[in-house]
Each structure stands twice: as structure tokens, then as C-alpha cells.
Amino acid sequence: MPTRRTFLQTTAATTFVAAAPAFVRGQNLNSKLQLAGIGCDGKGWSDINEMAGHDKTHHVAFCDIDLARTAKVHKLQPDAPIFQDYREMLEKLGDKIDGSTVSTPDHMHARITTDLMNMGKHVYCQKPLTHNVSEARQLRKLAKDSGVITRLGNQIHSHSHYRTAAKTIQDGAIGKVKEVRSWCAATGHGKSGYVDRPKSPIAPPETADWDLWVGVAPMRPYGDVKCYHPWGWRDWQDFGNGALGDFGCHIFDPVFTALNINNGPLSFSAGHTGMNDEIWPAQTHVKYTFPGTEYTTSKSIPISWDDGGSLPSTGGSHIPGDVRLPASGSILIGETGTMVIPHVGAMRLYTGKGTSDKEYPVLESLNHYHGWVDGCLSGKQPSDGFEYGGNLTEAVLLGNIAVRYKGEKLNWNEKEMKITNNEEANKWLSREYRDGWKLDS
Numbered sequence: 491m492p493t494r495r496t497f498l499q500t501t502a503a504t505t506f507v508a509a510a511p512a513f514v515r516g517q518n519l520n521s522k523l524q525l526a527g528i529g530c531d532g533k534g535w536s537d538i539n540e541m542a543g544h545d546k547t548h549h550v551a552f553c554d555i556d557l558a559r560t561a562k563v564h565k566l567q568p569d570a571p572i573f574q575d576y577r578e579m580l581e582k583l584g585d586k587i588d589g590s591t592v593s594t595p596d597h598m599h600a601r602i603t604t605d606l607m608n609m610g611k612h613v614y615c616q617k618p619l620t621h622n623v624s625e626a627r628q629l630r631k632l633a634k635d636s637g638v639i640t641r642l643g644n645q646i647h648s649h650s651h652y653r654t655a656a657k658t659i660q661d662g663a664i665g666k667v668k669e670v671r672s673w674c675a676a677t678g679h680g681k682s683g684y685v686d687r688p689k690s691p692i693a694p695p696e697t698a699d700w701d702l703w704v705g706v707a708p709m710r711p712y713g714d715v716k717c718y719h720p721w722g723w724r725d726w727q728d729f730g731n732g733a734l735g736d737f738g739c740h741i742f743d744p745v746f747t748a749l750n751i752n753n754g755p756l757s758f759s760a761g762h763t764g765m766n767d768e769i770w771p772a773q774t775h776v777k778y779t780f781p782g783t784e785y786t787t788s789k790s791i792p793i794s795w796d797d798g799g800s801l802p803s804t805g806g807s808h809i810p811g812d813v814r815l816p817a818s819g820s821i822l823i824g825e826t827g828t829m830v831i832p833h834v835g836a837m838r839l840y841t842g843k844g845t846s847d848k849e850y851p852v853l854e855s856l857n858h859y860h861g862w863v864d865g866c867l868s869g870k871q872p873s874d875g876f877e878y879g880g881n882l883t884e885a886v887l888l889g890n891i892a893v894r895y896k897g898e899k900l901n902w903n904e905k906e907m908k909i910t911n912n913e914e915a916n917k918w919l920s921r922e923y924r925d926g927w928k929l930d931s
């Protein structure tokens with residue numbers, strides 16, 4: 491753990507001077523990282539509670555658009571003020587806040603995180619990092635320029651299972667990798683109970699500020715309980731990203747780490763079971779081609795994604811025909827063997843002769859949340875910051891653009907951030923922001 495003097499030095503050198511974190515300006519006499527929590531229930535509560543478990547943190551403010559969902563944070567830190575609008579929180583208490591968790595629905599991640607980073611605050615933001623590709627690109631740049639400590643909220647990245655699987659691939663357990671097939675049991679819609687906007691929308695609860703919840707997205711009536719807020723928003727294109735958006739940043743994560751994929755795909759295409767202009771399809775199948783790396787057999791590698799309950803084929807792998815695949819996970823097919831990485835499960839290795847009985851070292855689990863706190867205190871960026879998390883997010887969101895152009899192969903120029911063979915498809919790289927909510931880069 492650094493002394494107060496060392497983190498004063500490291501952080502002062504790297505963050506924006508205009509609105510440096512509280513401890514930089516010597517206001518934090520207890521030398522604790524002073525945190526805010528934006529989004530207080532659901533995953534927000536879990537993020538806040540995990541951060542509070544670090545002995546060098548102190549929560550100084552909370553924000554949730556629904557005051558009915560703030561009882562837990564109030565109990566955790568009764569003297570910390572609770573706001574409904576994060577902008578008011580930052581205006582009033584910005585000089586006391588060193589960093590914040592951002593655990594709102596996806597459509598608000600980029601705007602809130604941009605505002606925090608522009609004020610020199612460290613950010614732990616839930617997955618996917620953003621709602622569109624252009625936002626992810628912007629956050630990657632801002633994280634780099636501002637020097638704040640960032641981390642994507644895909645906590646399994648630090649789990650023994652994913653760390654061990656990635657290391658074992660890099661140690662050559664299955665040789666170089668030829669192909670990856672990932673999948674997830676969740677469906678792209680079905681959480682809200684709607685496939686179109688409710689015909690007779692009810693009023694929002696009095697405790698919730700609906701205008702703030704909608705935020706950057708076009709205004710629409712509240713709808714129905716759980717239709718959007720909370721939970722159901724995942725189904726809707728304006729707010730969520732379907733099953734690929736919900737689970738892609740978890741399930742692709744050990745694949746990207748193992749294969750050291752730091753670039754976007756070269757091309758992508760998709761099929762699905764049907765969609766309209768409002769919701770994501772129940773089932774999608776996405777095919778990507780990524781540039782090869784030192785861990786792949788060729789200059790490019792196919793990576794596929796299935797969701798909504800359909801499992802990938804095990805054809806061409808070393809997996810015996812009678813093996814049942816886990817509900818969600820990835821298959822990595824290598825030159826000498828195949829690895830199955832269950833979503834939050836221990837890796838399974840298969841050779842042509844059956845299950846491999848060779849032992850590989852098991853890496854310990856690290857605390858993902860505390861890793862971010864330690865990074866904020868030491869000035870050292872942990873793995874899975876916004877550069878890595880932004881690249882992962884871009885891949886997931888590009889898959890969702892392919893979903894909009896069923897059966898069409900889209901070619902991607904990553905550097906120019908452009909789909910090169912379908913001009914119209916580029917409109918989905920960004921969105922129209924509601925008046926007053928445009929991202930301030």
C-alpha cells in the first residue's frame with residue numbers, strides 16, 4: 491500500500507489538474523479513497539458494497555434516480571448524502587470525490603463516465619462499457635488522456651477460473667488456437683414481458699425521476715412495472731444490448747485475454763430469430779473474423795457467438811460426442827486439443843484421446859473491485875481498464891450492428907471506425923442524444 495506521499499506524487503502527475511481528486515488536493519486527511527456510487531441497487535449495490543469492503547475506501551455520496559432503491563446505501567453510510575441527479579452530486583460534492591462506480595443501465599454509462607473522467611475522477615464502470623461503439627472509442631481516449639484509473643465491471647476477469655484458463659492457453663496446453671465458439675443461454679428479449687411499447691403506459695413511481703432515468707435516450711412514457719426500470723431495459727434497443735451486450739463482455743473476456751486480442755474484428759455477420767425496431771432478437775448467431783495473434787494458428791481467427799439457448803457445434807474439435815456443454819461458455823479449438831471455458835466454471839481440456847489428465851497450475855482469484863481501489867491509490871492501472879474493456883465492448887456492440895443487417899457480412903476499418911461496405915450501417919455506431927444530454931468529450 492503506498493504512503494500518502496507516493497499516491498500524491500503518482501496521481502498528481504497523471505490526472506487532469508483542473509478538477510483533481512480530493513486526495514490530490516490534500517483534502518482527504520484520512521488518506522482513504524473517497525468514493526461515490528452512481529446506481530445504488532441491483533448491481534450498483536453489489537459494486538458499492540464490494541468497494542466498501544476495502545479498508546481504504548470511504549463513501550461520501552450516492553446517487554440513484556429512484557429514492558426507493560437507496561435504503562441499503564443509506565444503511566451502509568448514513569451520513570453520505572443521496573442525490574437523484576449525478577450532475578448535481580458532482581457539482582455540489584465533486585471536490586470530495588476521488589472516484590465512482592457507475593452501475594446504471596447501459597445507455598447512461600458513457601455520459602456519466604465522460605463527466606466523471608472530465609473531472610479527473612477514477613471510474614469503475616459496469617459492462618458493457620457503453621451503449622454504442624463511438625462512445626467506447628471516446629471513453630478509451632479520455633481514459634488515456636486523463637490518466638485516471640479505470641476498470642470494466644466484468645468481475646470474472648479476476649476469478650481463478652478465467653485467469654487459469656487464459657494462462658493455460660498461453661502456456662500452450664492446446665497448441666495455437668484455430669477457432670473459438672462462444673455461447674450464452676440468455677435470450678435477447680423476454681425480461682420486460684413486452685415486444686412492443688406498452689399501449690397503456692402507467693405513471694412512474696413517485697420516488698423515481700423518469701426524465702433522469704431516460705437520460706440520453708429519446709423520451710418515452712414509463713410504461714409498466716419492470717418493463718424498462720429496473721431489469722427489463724436489457725430487451726430494448728434504446729437502453730440495453732440484448733444477450734450479446736449483457737453477457738459478451740463476460741464470456742469473451744477469457745478468450746480475448748488468452749489470445750491477447752487487442753484489436754477489433756476485420757468483419758462480422760449475423761443471423762437471428764426475428765426483431766422489430768424496439769427490441770433485440772430472442773436468439774442471435776454472430777460470426778466474427780478477428781486478426782490473428784501470437785496465440786492463433788493463422789493471420790485471422792473465426793470467433794462465433796450464439797445466444798438464446800442454442801449451443802454451438804463441437805464438430806472439428808477434440809470434444810467427444812457424448813460430452814454435454816455447459817449452459818454458457820466458450821470452446822477454443824487448438825492444434826493439439828480443445829478447451830471448454832464454462833461461464834464462471836473451471837476449464838475442461840480435451841485431447842483426441844478424451845479428457846486431458848495433465849495438471850496445469852491454478853491461479854488464485856483476485857478481488858476485481860479492490861484491484862481498482864488499489865490502482866486508484868497506487869496510480870497503477872490494473873488490467874481490464876477502459877482500453878481493454880473498450881475494445882471488448884466495441885466487439886460486442888459491432889456484433890449487434892450485424893444483427894441489424896441479417897445475413898450480410900460487414901467489413902470493419904477499426905482505425906477509421908468505419909464499416910466500409912455498407913454506408914448506412916455506420917449510423918448505428920453512434921446515436922442521437924436527447925437535448926441537454928450530448929456527450930461532452
Ligand SMILES: NC(=O)C1=CN([C@@H]2O[C@H](COP(=O)(O)OP(=O)(O)OC[C@H]3O[C@@H](n4cnc5c(N)ncnc54)[C@H](OP(=O)(O)O)[C@@H]3O)[C@@H](O)[C@H]2O)C=CC1
Nearest residue numbers: 529530531532533554555556559593594596616617720721
Ligand atoms: N457485472 C455483473 O455481473 C453485472 C453487471 N450488470 C450491469 O450493471 C448495470 C446495472 O444493471 P442492473 O443493476 O441490473 O440495473 P438496474 O435497472 O437495477 O439499475 C441499477 C441501479 O441504478 C439506478 N439507476 C438507473 N439509472 C440511473 C441514473 N441515471 N443515475 C443513477 N442511478 C440510476 C437504478 O435505479 P432504478 O431502479 O430506479 O432504475 C438501480 O438502483 C448494467 O450495465 C448491467 O449490464 C448487472 C448485473 C450483473
Ligand SMILES: O=C1CO[C@H](CO)[C@@H](O)[C@@H]1O
Nearest residue numbers: 533617676724736737740
Ligand atoms: O452481467 C450480468 C451477469 O448476470 C446477470 C443475470 O444473472 C446479467 O443480466 C448481468 O447483466
